[in-house]
Amino acid sequence: QSALTQPPSASGSPGQSVTISCTGTINDIGGYDYVSWYQQHPGKAPKLMIFEVNKRPSGVPDRFSGSKSGYTASLTVSGLQAEDEADYYCSSYAGSDNVAFGGGTKLTVL
């Protein structure tokens, strides 16, 4: 059982926006501004999309944005494109040099 809770699936049509949630506790998401999001296409390694809640690494489109409220972090993908179809994982620092991951959300572009 994953430490962070994500919905197993999400979907949207091209051009629409989709938001994926990631719920934790005071010991992880609620306690630190160190939430990151990863995109994983089938058979590929995860790719960092968002770090420190809402920062984008160089090269990640600004269609991807992150936020946090209380114990829940969110990833929003705007202007959905076919190549956004992938699994998305959230992660949070969990104190004492530990890391928590979510179980992953499969994003389908209809």
Added chain:
Amino acid sequence: QVQLQESGPGLVKPSQTLSLTCVVSDGSISDGTYYWSWIRQPAGRGLEWIGRIYSRGTANYNPSLKSRVIISVDTSKNQFSLNLSSVTAADTAVYYCARGGPTRFDPWGQGALVTVSS
């Protein structure tokens, strides 16, 4: 852009030790800025952080695996390694190495599938 590549046996017998190496290229593992981590993913499931190491040898481990894990670094070869002892079928997974941890991981290696079976 730094690149990472995992290598090691793809099949390990139960109760034995799983050993993997991650070679870092186009960058120095001795760069004092970063930690270097191992993360695994059982088939069809989510990610699990195993542990991390600093170039000077300081390591931290996931408490759930701590009793069985050793991560080491060889700066002369620009690589770091994972040893996981007393493996069972539950340790079957794709094992990734990545730069960073615990607040973010970037980039990742392509992953190495390790199957635990007799």
